[in-house]
Structure formats: C-alpha cells, structure tokens
Amino acid sequence: MKTNHPSCRNRSAARASLRAMDILHDPYLNKGTAFTEAERKRFGLLGLLPPQVCTIEEQVQRVLENFRRVPDGLGQYIMLTALQDRNKTLFYRVVMDNIEETMPVIYTPVVGQACQVYGHIFRQPKGLYVSRDYCGHVKTILRNWPGRDIRVIVVTDGERILGLGDLGANGMGIPVGKLSLYTACAGIPPDQTLPVVLDVGTNNESLLKDPLYLGIRRKRIGGAEYDAFVDEFIRAAREVFPKALIQFEDFANHNAFRLLDKYRREICTFNDDIQGTAAVTLAGLYSALRVTDGKLKDQTILFLGAGEAATGIADLCVSAAVAEGADREAARRRCWFVDSKGLVEAGRTDLAPHKKNYAHRHAPLKDLLAAVRSVKPAILIGASGQPKAFTREIVAEMARINRRPVVFALSNPTSKAECSAQEAYDWSDGRAIFASGSPFPPHTHRGRTLVPGQANNAYVFPGIGLGVAVSEAKRVTDEMFFAAAKTLAEMTSSKDLAQGRLFPALAHIREISARIAAAVADVVYKRGLTSQPRPRHLLEHIRKAQYQPVYGKLAKR
Numbered sequence: 264m265k266t267n268h269p270s271c272r273n274r275s276a277a278r279a280s281l282r283a284m285d286i287l288h289d290p291y292l293n294k295g296t297a298f299t300e301a302e303r304k305r306f307g308l309l310g311l312l313p314p315q316v317c318t319i320e321e322q323v324q325r326v327l328e329n330f331r332r333v334p335d336g337l338g339q340y341i342m343l344t345a346l347q348d349r350n351k352t353l354f355y356r357v358v359m360d361n362i363e364e365t366m367p368v369i370y371t372p373v374v375g376q377a378c379q380v381y382g383h384i385f386r387q388p389k390g391l392y393v394s395r396d397y398c399g400h401v402k403t404i405l406r407n408w409p410g411r412d413i414r415v416i417v418v419t420d421g422e423r424i425l426g427l428g429d430l431g432a433n434g435m436g437i438p439v440g441k442l443s444l445y446t447a448c449a450g451i452p453p454d455q456t457l458p459v460v461l462d463v464g465t466n467n468e469s470l471l472k473d474p475l476y477l478g479i480r481r482k483r484i485g486g487a488e489y490d491a492f493v494d495e496f497i498r499a500a501r502e503v504f505p506k507a508l509i510q511f512e513d514f515a516n517h518n519a520f521r522l523l524d525k526y527r528r529e530i531c532t533f534n535d536d537i538q539g540t541a542a543v544t545l546a547g548l549y550s551a552l553r554v555t556d557g558k559l560k561d562q563t564i565l566f567l568g569a570g571e572a573a574t575g576i577a578d579l580c581v582s583a584a585v586a587e588g589a590d591r592e593a594a595r596r597r598c599w600f601v602d603s604k605g606l607v608e609a610g611r612t613d614l615a616p617h618k619k620n621y622a623h624r625h626a627p628l629k630d631l632l633a634a635v636r637s638v639k640p641a642i643l644i645g646a647s648g649q650p651k652a653f654t655r656e657i658v659a660e661m662a663r664i665n666r667r668p669v670v671f672a673l674s675n676p677t678s679k680a681e682c683s684a685q686e687a688y689d690w691s692d693g694r695a696i697f698a699s700g701s702p703f704p705p706h707t708h709r710g711r712t713l714v715p716g717q718a719n720n721a722y723v724f725p726g727i728g729l730g731v732a733v734s735e736a737k738r739v740t741d742e743m744f745f746a747a748a749k750t751l752a753e754m755t756s757s758k759d760l761a762q763g764r765l766f767p768a769l770a771h772i773r774e775i776s777a778r779i780a781a782a783v784a785d786v787v788y789k790r791g792l793t794s795q796p797r798p799r800h801l802l803e804h805i806r807k808a809q810y811q812p813v814y815g816k817l818a819k820r
C-alpha cells in the first residue's frame with residue numbers, strides 16, 4: 264500500500280539524493296559543472312551544482328588556471344590526482360591536451376617527490392595493495408578490484424623507486440602515474456588498467472619509523488619466501504585477469520632481471536626499466552644513424568653504468584643487430600661497459616649475471632676516459648646516475664674519434680645527467696648527436712640552434728601496451744621492441760634531425776602510440792602470438808580502440 268507519510272517521503276527523497284550523490288562521487292560518471300540541464304533534472308542534480316552549465320573546454324580552462332597558480336610541483340601533483348579521483352574524463356582531457364606541461368607532474372620527476380611523502384599526502388586509495396600479510400589469499404584480493412576487463416597491470420615492489428631507492432608501499436605512486444600515461448598517451452581505457460604494489464615490507468628505516476607510513480611495518484622478505492609471493496601474485500593475476508599484460512616497474516636489479524627472465528617466455532609481461540628504456544634509446548640510435556648514415560651492427564657502443572637501463576639497451580641493440588644480419592657474439596663484442604669498478608672485462612670475478620655476456624677480454628681499466636681511448640666507440644651512453652661523468656676531455660675524445668659522435672646522457676633527473684646538452688655540443692664543436700633522459704633547453708652553438716632529444720620512455724611503453732592489449736598478445740618479444748623503436752625513429756622528421764632532435768614532438772604522442780601499437784600488433788599477428796584474427800585495417804582498428812576523454816550520455820540505471 265502506498266503511503267504519503269512524511270517519513271516515507273523523506274526516505275524516498277533521501278534515496279533520490281543518494282543516487283545523485285553517487286553520480287557526483289563516481290569519477291567515471293561525474294561531469295561536474297558540465298551536466299546538462301536535462302541531466303540535472305533527470306538525475307536529481309538540480310541545486311547540487313552551480314547553475315551555469317560549462318563545456319569541457321571551459322572546465323579545462325578552469326583547471327589549468329588553478330594548476331598554474333599552484334607554486335610547486337608537489338602541490339600540482341596533489342591537485343591533479345584529486346581531479347583524477349573526482350572526474351576521470353576531465354583529468355584525461357587536461358592531461359592529454361597539455362601533455363608536455365602535465366607529464367612531469369603526474370610522472371617523473373614530481374611523482375618521485377610524491378612517493379617520498381606518499382603517506383603524508385594520501386587522500387584516497389588508488390590501486391591495489393597486495394600485502395605480504397595476505398599470502399595465500401592474493402586471488403581474493405585481486406577479485407576485490409571492481410574492474411573485470413583489465414588489460415594492463417603495472418606492478419612494483421617499491422624497492423628501487425626511480426633513483427630514490429626503497430620506498431616500500433609508497434611506491435604506489437609509480438604504477439598509478441605510469442598507468443595514467445598508458446591512458447593519456449596511448450588511449451588505454453582507464454577502467455582497463457590496474458596499479459599494484461606488492462607490499463613485501465621495506466628496509467627504509469625512516470619509513471618504518473614514520474607514523475604516517477601506510478605500508479606494512481617490517482623488513483622486506485627475500486629469497487624463496489619473496490619468490491613464492493611474487494609467483495602467487497602472477498598466477499592469481501593470470502587467473503583473475505587473463506587478458507592483462509603485467510608490466511614490472513622499479514624492482515631492484517637483483518629481482519628485476521631474474522623475474523623478467525623467469526616469466527617472459529611464460530606470460531604476457533615486460534619490464535619498462537629494462538626493455539622500454541632499451542626501445543626508446545634504440546629509436547634514438549636509429550635516428551642518429553640516419554644522420555651518420557651508419558648501420559647499427561657496425562657500431563661500437565660504450566656504456567657508463569651496467570644496470571637495468573644500460574644492459575637492457577645493449578641486449579636490445581644486440582637483438583636488433585642480429586636482425587640486421589650480424590652474428591650474436593660479434594654484436595655483443597661491440598658493446599662495452601664501464602661500471603662503478605671500471606671496465607667490465609673477462610678477468611673480473613665480481614660480475615652480476617646480466618653483465619657477463621659483455622665481459623670481453625681486455626686489460627683492466629679504471630676510468631671512462633681510458634676506456635674511450637681504448638675501445639674507440641662511435642656511441643657513448645651514460646646510464647650510471649653519476650652527474651658530470653662525461654667530462655670535457657671525454658666528449659672531446661669522442662669528437663676526435665668520430666666526425667659525428669653520438670653521446671646520450673640518460674641519467675635522471677637533470678641534476679644526475681652525465682653531461683648537459685650545452686656541454687656535449689660545446690665540447691664537440693657542435694658535432695655531437697645528443698639525447699638525454701631529462702629535458703634540456705635548446706642551445707645555440709656558433710649561431711646554430713640545436714634542440715636536444717629527450718629519450719623519454721613514455722614515447723614507447725604506452726604504444727607497446729596498446730598494441731599488446733588490442734591484439735590480445737600472449738607474450739611480449741624483443742621483436743616488438745625493435746618494431747616500436749623503428750616506428751618511433753621513422754616518425755622523426757628530417758626537419759627534426761636537422762635541428763638535432765632524435766624524437767618527434769611529444770605533442771604527437773597519441774598518433775605515435777597508435778603507430779607503435781600497430782607495429783607491435785603486426786608482430787603479434789605475424790608470429791601467431793594471439794588467437795584473435797588480424798583486423799583488415801590494423802591502424803584504423805587501433806585508433807578506434809583508443810579511449811577519448813569525452814563525456815558520455817548518462818543512462819538511467
């Protein structure tokens with residue numbers, strides 16, 4: 264029987280306004296001031312919003328005005344991630360339309376600062392915390408995630424966050440930021456992404472003592488216990504999200520290489536620190552070789568640093584040289600390394616497994632200049648985290664040996680770069696072909712303005728993820744990384760090269776990612792790495808799959 268009792272009227276009014284508040288609090292449904300008059304009437308939103316109906320462009324303008332008023336990067340990070348919690352569409356519209364301005368805030372370098380104080384700036388949980396305490400129940404934890412059709416998981420154990428070391432569960436900022444870039448740069452729908460922290464403890468004493476730290480308060484587990492926990496996560500993720508690519512991020516050296524080696528032939532996975540860095544650097548090298556008119560297989564490369572980035576680059580260069588017809592051993596012999604102990608050579612007994620392929624016969628050498636003089640590289644790549652390690656003498660020696668020396672100073676942030684763009688150009692009399700990990704401003708040398716290239720991983724990992732997701736690839740292979748590298752290099756115009764730029768402008772990242780995705784998917788179909796049929800028009804198919812930050816029609820639920 265219907266009743267008109269005031270308490271019932273109140274209850275149904277409460278239910279209606281609850282629905283309205285649900286809509287306003289759902290970041291996938293919320294449009295804020297952009298709800299139309301009709302939507303406001305239909306969903307009980309009248310009065311809950313200011314009367315003016317705004318376009319998304321006006322909303323973007325308002326966000327940007329506020330964003331630019333915030334005086335520091337961390338404040339801007341807090342502001343943008345709060346927007347992401349409130350209104351996904353608007354967040355991605357702001358980021359996509361202003362990618363060069365916002366990327367350094369939602370990702371490196373500012374995300375590093377955010378991770379250092381994550382427990383202090385925490386507002387809303389984002390991503391999934393798979394803690395060691397839930398060992399044996401990981402599948403249940405994964406099933407708690409509301410999304411079902413997950414296509415990309417980024418997972419970290421927080422042990423080596425950027426160059427900042429062990430940040431434990433604070434590392435969550437990394438998968439969150441990285442997945443925002445998968446969406447913004449490539450158009451992977453945000454509800455198909457899942458950030459994960461494997462909280463296995465931390466050895467960071469100041470975090471363990473910090474009352475606002477949000478992770479488990481104990482030392483890291485290691486050895487067989489760690490391996491079994493990671494394995495439980497991998498098996499559970501495969502079962503709960505069978506179509507997901509699992510991207511490892513910011514694991515320490517001693518686990519990163521091992522885990523990649525263990526899982527790459529078994530599941531759909533890659534490690535961006537190793538393989539993504541390699542692909543973007545290889546793209547830079549392909550561009551540089553267009554300038555020098557050389558072939559990769561003929562180049563001698565000397566690396567400073569022999570960690571995830573440097574050996575990942577060397578491994579991919581070897582695979583790419585083999586694809587050009589080189590013998591694998593000969594290609595390896597063209598890659599040389601100097602690490603913190605000096606030249607990596609066969610007589611050393613302290614080498615980690617990932618360096619051993621590159622330990623050639625040579626007398627021990629302690630310093631980089633001696634190595635440059637002896638090895639006579641065409642290409643010098645720094646990934647050592649050692650600021651100013653490329654001295655004037657070293658760059659001048661590279662310029663003495665080569666007409667156009669290739670010098671990449673990849674260490675991040677800018678303060679850690681092995682040399683600046685200006686130094687590379689000035690010390691080589693303007694002949695260096697330069698790229699860096701962090702951005703450097705253009706430099707005018709003897710009246711010629713040179714624009715340094717930034718080897719930003721964001722050029723490649725989003726497109727690789729999109730290609731893998733759209734084609735439903737079962738594995739990620741080296742061939743996909745050099746297909747991505749070739750595509751990126753081909754998108755660098757002759758005009759870019761003439762100015763010194765080895766990469767296309769980041770503003771074109773959606774199109775770059777679509778083309779990389781098509782190149783990656785092409786490998787997937789050609790090699791039979793999927794059970795899906797190849798679409799007739801691959802690039803068009805990929806473009807259609809890209810998420811667009813536009814407000815949808817709100818349907819009555």
Ligand code: NAD
Pocket residue numbers: 425426516536540543567568569570571572573601602603604645646647648649673674675676679699700701718719720
């Ligand atoms: P890592 O810790 O795995 O490796 C660092 C390496 O540097 C180790 O091999 C270490 O032995 C070596 N090293 C330390 N001190 C040295 C010294 N004095 N002389 C010579 N070598 C020394 O770190 P990673 O992931 O390989 O990253 C290295 C650097 O590369 C970081 O600064 C990182 O920001 C940068 N990086 C850049 C990009 C990019 O440009 N796209 C991508 C990834 C990493």
